[in-house]
Amino acid sequence: MYCVQCEQSNKGGCATKVGSCGKSATVADLQDVLLRLMQGISVYADRAARAGARDAAIDAFTPHAWFTTLTNVNFDESRFHALIAKAIETRDDARLLAEKAGADLSALPEPATWNPGTTPSELAAAAPFAAIQRFMDRDGPSVVGLRNLILYGLKGTAAYSEHARVLGTEEDAVSAEFHRISAFLAQDPVDVDALVAESLAIGALNLKVMELLDAANTGRFGHPEPTEVRMTPKAGKCLLVSGHDMGDLEAILQQTEGNGVNVYTHGELLPANAYPGFKKYPHLVGNYGGAWQDQQRDFAAFPGAIVMTSNCLINPEIKGYADRIFTAGPVGWNGVPHLTDHDFSPAIACALAQPGFSEDAGEQTITIGFGHNTVMGVADTLLGMIGRGDVKNLFLIGGCDGARPGRNYFHDLAMATPRDSLVLTLGCGKFRFNREDLGDINGVPRVLDMGQCNDAYSAIKVAVAVADALGVGVNDLPLHYAISWFEQKATAVLLTMLHLGLRRIHLGPTLPQFLTPEVLGVLVDKFDIRPAGDAQEDLGRMLEAA
Template identity: 50%
Template sequence: MDQMFCYQCEQTAKGSGCTVGGVCGKNPQVAALQDMLTYAVIGLGQVAHAARQKGVIDPEVDRFVCAGLFATLTNVDFDPDRFVVWIGQAVALRKALAQKAGVGPLPGPASFEPAADVAGLEAQSKIWGFAPLEGQDPDARSLIHLTIFGLRGVAAYADHAAILGQEDPELYAQIHAALAATQDTTLGAAELTALALKVGEINLRAMELLDAGNTGRFGHPVPTSVPLGHKAGKAILVSGHDLEDLAQLLEQSAGKGIFVYTHGEMLPTHGYPELKKHPHFYGHYGTAWQNQGKEFPEFPGAILMTTNCIQRPKGDTGEKIFTTGLVGWPGVPHIAEGPGGKKDFGPVIEKALALPGFAADEDKGSVMVGFARNAVLGVADKIIEAVKSGAIKHFFLVAGCDGAKPGRNYYTEFVEKTPADTVVLTLACGKFRFFDKNLGDIGGIPRLLDVGQCNDAYSAIQIAVALAGAFNCGVNDLPLSMVLSWYEQKACAILLTLLHLGIKGIRLGPSLPAFISPNVLKVLVDNFDIKPISASADEDLKAILG
């Protein structure tokens, strides 16, 4: 099979869809298997939804639906063998649940029988994948795919939360219901639009659970200075998003003469009290996920990839990289979960001890993290007074994903040109376009506030809601503008959450999603005033600030 179709990410080829190979690095075989796992999980969701109407709930099914969707998110897993296993598990769970609950035959994915081999699954993906089919209504297709991609983001947050013991049966019920609704051929454009916005509501709950999991386990982040240099000695680099993996690695590597560094979206973890208490948790190395091809070969220690963001290993990276959780790359050693969620990171530690590590200390300055909602709202009185006095005239939330596609320097320029009487809040890996800029402060309040990972979008929302409450107005009435960048499906879920909350005037870039049809885009523009970023940061700043 040498053809594929994938348009779920911002960097998709020609802005319309990858058809030869994924810009993310996946080949047509992996693309086909991801599509078939998605199809199988939708079928499992259909049966889980029907079973719930009969009072039958299966926690294993709930967890698998989220894990299965998360595995298909961009830059998570590229190992075809694992997808074959997962497809089989999805179908087996579906059949067992249908029998247990007495659910009769359902149409579409709920009756899916996977082919016996990979070639057969690839052939099935031509029928049940995401490629356009003759006779499909483009707007219905657009809204259904927006819903599915958004649910992938929801599933990622729900999976993270569940690992930390935060689950809600109603959240799972809504995920199953939304999956089942994507197969309801009686729904028109209005109902499908409402379904997509419902995903935003579901995601708000998933992010709330994840926030409770992170802060309950590791404490509320506090403002923290993070070194960008390194210490002489052995080293481990942790990338991705998972705080529990980092915590277990820190516990297991303590006292072994190894310094642990973060990469990419793990930078904000330095602000968590229960993580920063480890003296060998030292600093941050590198920048965003798309630069790992250059940064990883230069790192003189072991590398652990948690959650999404992995790319094809380059140079000697393949000899020192490990994956865990849902992350996978063919031939890369995988650290599996043991009883009680415990993992043995011994192989990672042994590899770090065998590699040279850093020969000498290096000082490359530092950056501040830890401005999540508790830290920001802890000085809310100062912020409110600064707004009332005119010292702070505007807030910008410049947040989202980074990527390699041209056009993202816009965000660097935008932040650099924000006036001195404005504050920039940021989160997710998009910050790496400007995270080390010194913007100064306003009355002791830093002008650049790092709220955290994309996983911490709930914090940013709560900050906005609290400020609106303090000024007795709606969020749309605040002197707040959102300038967002997107890359993958967690960003889709967050955008749907903002729309569910009624947030208007969002600027989105670097390009608009290829899976949004012109008519669907018009609805979003008419109802929410969504607009693409312009070619000029100056132009957008002038439009925002007048």
């Protein structure tokens, strides 16, 4: 086991029997093997695509399999044995597809022909050949670090792509480009300029994927609208839905209609409360708890059933709620019931069997729902406020949160922003300050919650539109970025920002370990990345640059 993919990794990387996230060494090794095989699938799929052939089943399996390897998603060893077997079968299908299309199958890289076996002993022996540090001595930290940047960027893009796909939105061109970049990675490339170029290509691809996901969400559930969301519980039986998957939330709301179960969102599903498609369900009564890293406390105190969709799962066995939590989609934990085919009846039965909340708590609300459609709808008002000097600065503060000390940086920065500034926020990083009262400017709330981490698309869309309207480049706006980095979705969003040419991004509070000093040097030199430091000092530099 060796893992540096997220901020939970220990100094020098997780190289122990159990990772900081709770992932076993066996599961970590199986994930490495799966990803090496997935690159082999992409080699054939890419060559088939160049010959005019594709297979929808191969394209559908790809983002799902990649998604299972993200931080805090799947810890279930048996599921990875099944996924590896499926990957080997799918690679054979991809090779056959390429052969039938008359594709050139010469000079195949190792992942296209590698046979790791399928038994536990064979896979354990094969794991070193899939390890991310395998070529460190040969290729050096800069090359290996940039390859990891591509690997983790692809993971994040795959996750967003899977979110869109399960809502029925996907494009052949997206799958083809994903396979192309993955096939590039399969060659264990060493050219630094080529590695940087492909990293930016992931940024371009992820922008398209976030656009597709935005269209999938708004096409199915309507555009988010400013909404007061209850953050305190109501009396009654209850079911908590966490993660990111809005399709699962919709199915749960449909299946709980009329049976007396109140449904709450948690973490990154908070923004769902602002979509008209969810507001029509009166038993969606609000949000419970905070960001993902608080879930053990939140879930232990919640007197009902819990469904964990997509990512951000933490060990459910420690705090005594393992008997009332369920997983869905790519998520898994050994021994926790896994629900498939959108059948949530076991979780609903569990909710009805639990005591629920005995009484209403005092009502506390926050305002959410400032997606790009809402903000662009009042663009004239916003531009007028900027033109008159009512709004002198815009701050984008948000991203993926975590538990490591120092993340109060984002709370402190938000609270210190001048009264004549607006704070755009998204992702679970906003839980650091979204219950604080930062006031308003001419009736416009100073904190504009734009949604989930993937709704960085909304923030980007608004920034580009404002810059165009003012006749300036986006880097000439008084817009400052403080991005909370934690895992691979955040890596994909960062690469999208770099692809768009956004500069002076403050990233932190600590940097990912795969960003070696050499790789960080490349990003600082080419993109003016700024590691987050002291909130007040960083704020001073931001305002000086405005």
